[in-house]
Amino acid sequence: MFRRFMAFLFLFVAVNALWHCARRGSPSGGPKDISPPTLLRTEPDSMTTNFKASRIRLYFDEFIKLQDIQDQLIVSPPLKYQPEIKPQGGASKYVEFKFKDTLKENTTYTLNFGQSVQDNNEGNPSSFLTYVFSTGDYIDSLELSGAVRDAYKKKADEFISVMLYEIDTAYTDSTIFKKPPNYITNTLDSTVIFNLRNLKEGNYTLFALKDEAKNNVFDQNVDKIAFLQDTISLPTDSTYVLTLFKEVPNYSAVVPSFAAKNKIIFGFYGSLKDVSIAPITNLPDTVRTKILRDGDKDSLNYWLTPFEMDSIVFKVTNETLKVVDTFTVKSRKVGIDSLRLNPNQRGSLSFNEPFYIEANTPLTEIDTTKITMVDQDSLAIPYTAKLDTLENRVDLDFSIEPNQNYRMNFLPGAITDFFGETNDTLDYGLSTQSYADFGNLTFNLEEATYPVIVQLTDEQGKVFQEIIATEPQAFEFNNIEPATYLVRVIFDSNGNGKWDTGDYLEKRQPERISYYPDRIEIRANWEKIETFTIAD
Known part of the structure; x- marks a missing residue:
């Protein structure tokens, strides 16, 4: 009996041990794979001369995938037709490349895969993998x-x-x-x-x-x-x-369309200087029209009082280039643009930026008797209001003081647009901070050629302040919001007060720009001085 028990116990232990050995499980860890795939061989061999194959294969030591192959793969000289490439959306131990072109004679080709070939598990790239062959007797070097x-x-x-x-x-x-x-x-x-x-x-x-x-x-x-x-x-x-650089495109007009019942958008490439728009269709005498540029976009808004019609034929003329286009604009079911007014600043008022109120429809009149401005003590603040018809806004100019609250009120009828619509009651509350909440920067240039434009920008290039100078001076940027800034120096060679791009056919390079190499941190209640020596 004892022997039978011992035999059973031995069998149980042996089977249990074998079962544990046979169990499948996840590994407990180990170092992360950071090795890229290794190229083992190619068919045909890279650096082959008198190449006549229609297919190339590159074999690797592990499963690979292709990532962003359309962006990463560069074939030089370029192929006319897109090649067939595998794997796509899966894994493989080779990359296959099938030509759809007839290759040029006596030409060396280079296939640069960039970082598109990656191992399937960790995505480690086989960086800048290349394959070279020649359809002639030798490889150009x-x-x-x-x-x-x-x-x-x-x-x-x-x-x-x-x-x-x-x-x-x-x-x-x-x-x-x-x-x-x-x-x-x-x-x-x-x-x-x-x-x-x-x-x-x-x-x-x-x-x-x-x-x-x-x-x-x-x-x-x-x-x-x-x-x-x-x-x-x-x-x-x-x-x-x-x-x-981005060139100013050559002039061309885009097919216009109704954006609203009272607005047709005319789009363009290139300069809008000396462009005129005139209807060929006879419009009713009751219809009034007005043309405004759409902000800084390359388009013009043709405003008209609505009327029933199927279509309008327009003539668009560039007087300088003597180019005339004719367009038929068909009516469609769209809403109507009604007057909306928006201030460019809300809440906190900047010391360095003018205050104005923009409109979405053309403005024609302001009545200053219906506009009032008071400070935090309810005392009237002197101001001037001006209608800017080019920018389609009302500019308000007044003395801005620190630690002050302002209230601006527009009674109904203070602002009138092209369609006779007027504003409802508008009330804006604005305030200013202390000068101590801001920093100041004095920026000096050495060995610079003038005129220059010096701009204070953020990392994305947005301009916060700029100073134009025709001769050496200290560039003082005051009341700057605490942040990190860049300084961009434009060498305004033609002295027109703006940066000018280049033109390939005219063999004209863009105006030179230099960036101060360091980021400039501005803190509250700081005075900072930086000097930039311009390199040749």
Whole structure:
């Protein structure tokens, strides 16, 4: 009996041990995988000459996935047709690339996968993986490098295409509008540095594009461009800096449409200077019209008193360019825009910003007898009110004092618009802080060329204050809200008081801008002095 018990006990222990050994469970931990996928081999081999394959495969030591392949993959020279790429939406131990193009003869091709090839579990990228082959007898080996900067912003955009065109008998200044380049690379999302590799000897022009359509040609209406003035002769040891800017588009009119029963929007590309709009359709004598620019947008609002009609035919004329367009605007079921008034400041009043009241419909009249302003002691405050018909607003000018409360009252009928509508009673309460709640900055420039425009901005480039100077001076920015700021210096070479962009066909670079290298922290009740020595 004892022996039978011991035999049973031994069997139980053995089975239990085997069961525990066979149990499946999650690992208890371990170091996180930070290793990128390793490329094992390629079919055909990279650096192949006399390449004739229609398919390429890259094999890895683990399962991989493709991330943002459309943005990350750069093929140089560009292909006319989008290749077929696998895997898409899944995992695989290889990347397959099928050509749909007929490849050029005697040409070296480079496929740069950027950081699109990642391991399937942790997403570790196989950074800047490249595959090179030649349809000729040898691999071109020359290189060109440089950097891209933005003409206006402190930080350049991501995914900038850098393009090299060979100067041959077919090349003209308009080629970039029509044909992809001979070579291309991309800054991707990690750096402003670019490197063009596997180039052949010759003379080239160098461009950069923020290529919104990803079609490898320049679309002036939407793309930023940078260009080098001089021809590049390869081989070269020089490095190049490209300055990216958005051109003022060439003039063109967009098909207008009714936005409201009393408003038609006419959109444009380019300058609106010397543009006129006139109806060809005979309008009833009772119909009144008015044209206003829509804020800082590239459009004009055509206001009209509503009437019953099916359509109106308009003639849009650019007097300077002698361009005439004809448009038919069909009526549609839309509401009507009624007068709405909004102050540009509410609550706390700025010492550095004017106070005004904007309107959504055209303003025609103000009655100052129906406007009153008092301080916290109910004493009347002297002010002037002016109707700005270009900006479509009422400007109010009065002395702004610290630690003060103001109350502004508009009785009905104080403001009248183009359609005869007037305001209801409006009452605005405004207050100011103490000067001690703000900081002051004195900014000095050394070795600068004048005239200049010095701007105090935030990280996104919004301008809080600016000072224009035609000769050396101390730039004093007062009553600044506590925050961190940037200082932008515009070298206003034509002296028109604003920054001017460039133009590729006119071979004109944008006006130069320099940023003070450090962020400037402004604290309450601080006086700060900074000096900026301008580099050549």
